[in-house]
Amino acid sequence: MQGNFTYLVIAVCILLALGFAWQEYRRVNKRNLLLRVLAVLLAAASLACIALPIKYTGSVTKTGEHNAILLTDGFNTDSVNADSNILTTDAAIKKAYPKARLINGLDELSQTDKLHIYGYGLNDDELAQLDSLPIMFHPANPAAGVSHINWNGRIKAGEALHVQGIYNNTSAQKVKLVLRGLNTGLDSVTLPPNTRTNFDLKTTPKTTGKVVFTLHADTSLQGSIPLEITPVKPLKVLMLSASPDFESKFLKNWLTENGYAVALRAAISKGKFNSEYINIVQLSLDKLSSQTFEKFDVLIGDLSVLNALSPAETGALKQEVADKGLGLIVRADSTGKASWLQKQFPVDKPSGREPAPAALIINSKNSVSKLNYGLAHIIYQNGTQPLVKTAQGRVLVNSAISGSGKIVFTALGNTFSWTLSGNKQDYSAFWSVLVTRAARKDGEVQNSIGFLSLPYVNEPAQLNIASAKTSSLLINRQTTASAQNPNVPFEYSAAYWPATVGWQNVEQNGMQNSWYAYAKNDWAAVQATGRISATKKYADVHKITDIVTKQIQQKVRIDVPKIYFYILLLAACTFLWVETKFS
Structure with missing residues (x-):
């Protein structure tokens, strides 16, 4: 025809x-x-x-490989070769880029020799489905928003929540980050335009239990911040004073006002003592023993009083600190007797004129008002951790580990001056640091749950559970299989698909625990950053070794x-x- x-x-x-x-x-x-x-x-x-x-006869160059392009979120349309075999697993991408062919899953790439991935890439679970397929990754520019985030998700009542991370501001306008909780702005920071900026937001929650705070960039929700706040048991404090003085009196009042249980013994003459009991059952303090010390979490004592203890009392105190974790706060005084308590805290008191009152650095923060701290200071020793220093670096309060417990040594004996001048903020900050650092650790055992990445609803979550012994694992009352880590005997892993957003309940070894499953749109920039990192690592291991493939010259008829x-x-x-x- x-x-x-x-x-x-x-x-x-x-x-x-x-x-x-x-x-x-x-x-x-x-x-x-x-x-x-x-x-x-x-x-x-x-x-x-x-x-x-x-027509005329000519030659064209072709490759003998079966290549494909996979589009993921964040890809740049201009960088994609429209004549290639373009695929995607995302219906939204298919709608925005009709030239792409929608596939049901990554298993459909089994006939592909080499794969080019554009955009933010794939997560670890999706990369595992590629089954070592060689890829070349063409990453998108970092997404705008919070790209890295971290916070202390389990705290005790009275402790501060710290939300730290990095915000990638790609706009020419400033961005205000706001930490919100219970429909209230708790802390905020303004970030400059066109920069990646570290931020640190903090607040002290006034409630207990499970709560969910949120982080907003202007009016845009960045993500949820689940938080579990456990009530604290009142610490029991034993105070041993050489004599009734202002420092002991004000400290006793502060401890009482803040809910501590306090027993105070002050010497009034040789072998005679005056005892006070506040929020605690009365007990004899004339002779101290292991049975006495084990009833308390912290012992605050003058150095001279602790040095004057009998050998039996000293031995009981040493054992309680080293073996059972009793916290010890030692207040330096005029004693010149060598003591086991000063082994790591030598005190130097040079001669000369006392320095003028000055602000102190309490746990890395400057005090609001000045204090006359005198000439005495602690000579720093390796293995110790200073808690309070002067601006010139002189150590006034130092701490060290002693077995299971901690010893805090202070050269200050007039911190009550802050309260007398109406400055309760610095006084409270000072003694909060000392008591918190020294206090006996809570012996309550709870299984620890960790994740390789944030768990999201309707996606596989890989739980790593630290447990002393194996037992059946129940998640939301469903029995879930777990596998023991061959290298870490007390660590178990389990995979679970959360069906709903929110708290997920875990029960193992008779103990209750929980974790949080995030919504799909939570921490979008964090997800993008994680996918870029995971895909880059995969691409480094499974490289396309011959980027320039072998070219074949083929004779064809050309119109x-x-x-x-x-x-x-x-x-x-x-x-x-x-x-x-x-x-």
């Missing part, structure tokens, strides 16, 4: 050429006869070429563009028309 059509077109064009050439020859005016005949023949030939497919023949036909006809007009 095609051959008949070709012959027909050629025959018609030849007849047209002969007919029009004969007409030109018969004209009376023989001027430009040769050019007119050539124009007629050229017009007929151009018409034939327009009607017929005119001649019709535009050339249209131009020739138009030129021939124009010449014939003009020549006729002016002859």
Whole structure:
């Protein structure tokens, strides 16, 4: 059929050429006869070429590989070769980029030799489905928003919540980050434009139990901050004072006001003591023993009083600190007796004029008002941790571990001056640091739950559970299989798909625990950063080794563009028309 059509077109064009050439020859005016005949023949030939497919033989370069492009969130349209085999697993991407073919899962890439991934990439679970398929990753620019986030998700009542991270501000405007909880703004910070900025927000929650705070960038929700706040048991404090003094009196009052249980013994003469009991059952403090010390979490004593204890009392105190974790706060005084308590805290008191009152650095923060701290200071020793220093670096309060317990040594004996001047803030900050650092650790055991990445609803969550012994694991009252880590015997892992957003309950070894499953849109920039990192690591291991694949030269028939023949036909006809007009 095609051959008949070709012959027909050629025959018609030849007849047209002969007919029009004969007409030109018969004209009376023989001027430009040769050019007119050539124009007629050229017009007929151009018409034939327009009607017929005119081709020539040429060579093209092809590759022998079966490549594909996978589009993920964040990809740049301009960077994608539209002639490639473009795939995606996201219906939203398919809608935005119709040239992509929607596939049901990554298992459909099994026939692909090499894969190019554009955008933010894939998460660890999705990368595992590639089954070592070589890839080249073309990462998108970092997403705008909170790209890294961390906070202390389990705290005790009275402790501060710290929310730290990095915000990537890609706009030309400032951004205000706001930490919100219980429909109230708790802390905020303004971040500069066009920068990646570290931030640190903090607040002290006034409630207990499970709560969910949120972080907002202006009006845009960045993500949820689940928090579990456990009530604290009142600490029991034993105070041993060489004599009734202002420092002991104000400290006793502060401990009482803050809910501590306090027993105070102050010497009034040799072998005679005055005892007070606040929020605690009375017990004899005349002779101290292991049974006495084990009833308390912290012992605060003057150095002279602790040095004057009998050998039996000293031995009981040492054992309680080293073996059972009793916290010990020692207040330096005028005693000159060598003591086991000062082994790591040598005190130097140089001669000369006392320095002027100055602000102190309490746990890395400057005090609000000044204090007359005198000449005495603690000589720093390796293995100790200073808690309070002067601006010049002199250590006034130091701490060290002693077995299971901690010893805090202070060279300050007039902190009550802060309270007398109306500055309760610095006084409270000072003694809170000392008591918290020294206090006996809570012996309550709770299984620890960790995650390799934030768990999201309807996605597999990999739980790592630290447990002293194995037992059945119940998540939301469903029995879930767990596997023991062969390298860490007390660590178990389990996979779980949370079906709802919110707190998920865990029960193991008779103990209750919980963790939080996030909504899909929580921490979008954090998810993007995690996928970019995971995909880069995968690409480094499973590289496309021959990026420039072997090229094959192949002979093919190539169509001649019709535009050339249209131009020739138009030129021939124009010449014939003009020549006729002016002859």
